[in-house]
Amino acid sequence: MGGDLDSSSALSAALDTLPSRPWLASGGALVALYILYNQLLPKPLPGIPYDKEAAGRIMGSIPNLVAKRKRGEAARTFFPELFAGASAPVVQYFMGPWNKASVAVGDYRTVQELFVKHGKDFGRGHMMRTMWSNTMPAHFIGMEDDDPRLKRVMALGRDLMTPTALYEVNAPASYTKVLHHIELWQRKARLAEGHAFDAYDDLGMLTYDIIMAAALNIDYSDTQIARYTAYLDREPSIKLPNNPGSSSQGLAVFPPVELPDMLHSLNSIALAAGASLSTPFPQMYHFFNNRKPHMRKAYHDRDTIIKRYIHDSVRRLEAAAAAGSGGGTEAFKPGSAVDFIVKREATAAAKEGREPEYTSDTVIQIIFGYLLGGQESTNTTLAYTVKRLGSEQEAQRKLRAALREAYPEAYARRGEQPALRDVLAKQIPYLDAFIEEVLRVHPPAFGTSRLAKRDMEILGHKVPKGHMVFTAFTGATYNAKGYLDKERREQLASSSSHLAPGDGVADWADSDFAADEFHPERWLRVEDEEEGGGGGGAAAAGGGKGKVSFNQKAGPMMSFSAGPRACWGKRLAYLELKLVVTLLVWNFDFHRLPPELEDWVLDEELFVKPKTCRVLLSSAWDV
Ligand code: HEM
Ligand SMILES: *[C@@H]1O[C@H](CO)[C@@H](O)[C@H](O)[C@H]1NC(C)=O
Secondary structure, three states, X not given: OHHHHHHHHHHHHHHHHHHHOHHHOOHHHHHHHHHHHHHHOOOOOOOOOOOHHHHOOOOOOHHHHHHHHHOOOOHHXXXXXXXXXXXXXXXXXXXXXXXXXXXXXXXXXXXXXXXXXXXXXXXOOHHHHHHHHOOOOOOHHHOOOOOXXXXXXXXXXXXXXXXXXXXXXXXXXXXXXXXXXXXXXXXXXXXXXXXXXXXXXXXXHHHHHHHHHHHHOOOHHHOHHHHHHHHHHHOOOOEOOOOOOOOOOOEEEOOOOOOOHHHHHHHHHHHHHHHHHHOOOHHHHHHHHOOOHHHHHHHHHHHHHHHHHHHHHHHHHHHHHHHOHHHOOOOOOOOOHHHHHHHHHXXXXXXXXXXXXXXXXXXXXXXXXXXXHHHHHHHHHHHHHHHHHHHOHHHHHHHHHHHHHHOHHHHHOOOOOOOHHHHHHOXXXXXXXXXXXXXXXXXXXXXXXXXXXXXXXXXXXXXXXXXEEEEEOOOEOOOEOOOOOHHHHHHHHHXXXXXXXXXXXXXXXXXXXXXXXXXXXXXXXXXXXXOOOOOOOHHHOOOXXXXXXXXXXXXXXXXXXXXXXXXXOHHHHHHHHHHHHHHHHHHEEEOOOOHHXXXXXXXXXXXXXXXXXXXXXXXXXXX
């Protein structure tokens, strides 16, 4: 990944030394070069703070990013430093002579206002477009809003986030996968004899099984967990800390999992997309990367594996249509994402009087995007969740107590699982609050960018059309103090309507809970604090004083982004997290890890993820 940056720094050094070469200092050539040089220099927008040094060289801020990577610091630390350096919520930076000045905004309310209210004034922008149009060109994720293909492509996937798909297809598939996972961890905890073990691969397996089941309706025998369980049966070469050849750190080490082709494919494509973020020449990077053997294999496997499932789905659809009256597709009941898409394509083709294109790149990539979107993001979020369960003992206790109160019958019959329909129906404020807090403190995506499609004003600064606007989902106002003081905020509130009262705090630093600490309680509201009746909330049901509810608008949180191009899979993500967290906490007590096993070091790929994820488990029925 670093190679592209290094070559760019050489280029940048060359460009920046050009005008000072004495042998060029002759008359017209010098003038021409001087003009060219000035044209290539960054052109700061008036009034918005910037790094003077970066503005004085053709490559702008890129050398800062390069140096950062060389020091082993992640790209995501660049933005907090920009805001801190200027002590302002709006700053600008310069991504080389081929880009106009970019504007970074570090204030939740402002971004919310921009992305939601003025969402139509923003385009996808080259950052997201380059990432995805080079890896999944037929998926809508990389398409501009005015791309003529966008509507049709999005329509194909329209059914996948509906309540029917979520509750009747995803949820049952996920539930059984989580139960298998729990059996695996019960077994591992026993074999580990009181030692911690690595949880990352297991969580990855779980998310993979869940998303594969939802996407392709795979059989148990095709799950990773089935393969892994069979493997453990055959070859239980577990290394315990006090055995010879053991790890030094007090970890029980289990044999590693074998990754299936599809997972390799997902990982390679996600990595390539993510690498796009950290190279100054993403287009060139993809041009060469896409020609490498492992990428060719990744695309090939993606297409052949998904095609197999599509063919199977089409066969079932045609059988159902033949059996049903009138030969229509109504009789076909989708049992997976592929089924939904195949049915949609069949219906669309019939309506338009054409042959269905079941195995088009679009169909394949919508399905692949569903897998990819659901895999790393959830793997990452679950890793943070499990780490927090261990490190936040008090919150874990409260969460378990809330679950036991919500499922009294299952609790009374110790060892029984809460039924799926109950898990789907119950509102458990502390559970929602816990999940929300994990996502606030640890947003898997560190930010996003958009292209300003018309001139706009951001916190009093003019940003003309054609400039990129970047925003982080972490840092100022989210989990650190922001740069707008209360007075300035009030002043702004009186001049625009977006800072409506009742939308919680604008900056977590102004709340009762320290912005950088983990407190699910910040998302809870006691009903009798809310005056004035019937605000149309779901929380009104049951009402009553002292009733605690989950308040998602309590303060800044933007981990799924906002506006028309926010996360498409958000509802699926919440559903999965709710199911997994419920069942994990119901069944296991997550102990605090010994200090030498607990760290909060982060890795930056497509997502920002913890480097390690370990668990030390015992049965929840002992507490
Ligand atoms: C905790 C889990 C997840 C997080 C934190 C997350 C976060 C995000 C973020 C930050 C964006 C970018 C939005 C923007 O640029 O403004 C995004 C977009 C997207 N996400 Fe997620 N995501 C998660 C789970 C999922 C799941 C489960 C799926 C699908 C199964 C999914 C599919 C997508 C798609 C397709 C887009 C592109 C939307 C568009 O182009 O309009 N995500 N997600
Ligand atoms: C989940 O993330 C961890 C850490 O990056 C990785 O080792 C593992 O392979 C991932 N699992 C899957 C299935 O993607």
